Amino acid sequence: MKPTKTLVDNAQWAEIAALTRLAFVAGNHSKQAVHTQLYIPEIVHLVTLTAGIGPTFVRKSVYGIVLNYIQSLYSARSDEEEFSEVLLLIEEFTQPAILSLFGLARTTSTSEYTDLNPANDNAFLETQEGLTQLLIRVMETTAGTKGMFFYLSGCQLIKSFQVC
Numbered sequence: 001m002k003p004t005k006t007l008v009d010n011a012q013w014a015e016i017a018a019l020t021r022l023a024f025v026a027g028n029h030s031k032q033a034v035h036t037q038l039y040i041p042e043i044v045h046l047v048t049l050t051a052g053i054g055p056t057f058v059r060k061s062v063y064g065i066v067l068n069y070i071q072s073l074y075s076a077r078s079d080e081e082e083f084s085e086v087l088l089l090i091e092e093f094t095q096p097a098i099l100s101l102f103g104l105a106r107t108t109s110t111s112e113y114t115d116l117n118p119a120n121d122n123a124f125l126e127t128q129e130g131l132t133q134l135l136i137r138v139m140e141t142t143a144g145t146k147g148m149f150f151y152l153s154g155c156q157l158i159k160s161f162q163v164c
Contacts, residue, residue, distance in 0.1 A: 008054050017058045020050055024061040024068070037142075043069060044135050051131055052103025056115055063102040066138065067093050073142050085141050101131040 004010045023046065043065060051062050070093065074086045092098055099106060105116040118124040 006053070007050070013054070016050065017054060020046065020058055020065075021061050024064045037073070040069075040139060044139070047135060048128070048132060051101065052117070052127065056104070056113055059103045059115065060113055063093075063099070063104060066135070070138060070142065089138060089141055098134065101127055101134060103127075 001011065007013065007016070010016070023043075047062055047066055050058065052059060067090070070086060070089050074090060094109065096105065099113075100116050103116055104113045106113050118127050
């Protein structure tokens, strides 16, 4: 197959969007935080590929996947004092700056989500970099043991440096 200019133009876009929505729904029903943490590398990979792309319902699903993960960890361990950082992340996720990393905008907390597209390639790259930094912070904040970092695509993250 010929590569397409954008992911939405790809012949498999309908399947990608459907699987993203299924991942969102499946994440809503996770009862145990341990089950949620099993697939963090896959979730991060999926989010970095699909955030800010496609129709609003797909963008909301990608945003919801990350937010559901953080909320499930918080609800499972909300009695522990160290998880106050997780609560701060949940509150931060409602801010317009975070929504923009997922290609979303919202005028008020009760209004509908709308698409927000970067103005040019430079803005797109800055948004992608901001999203990646946010996801690294989410992983570090929600790690079961502080100081332990995740394995991501066969590379170990050590204080924001990749060692492969």
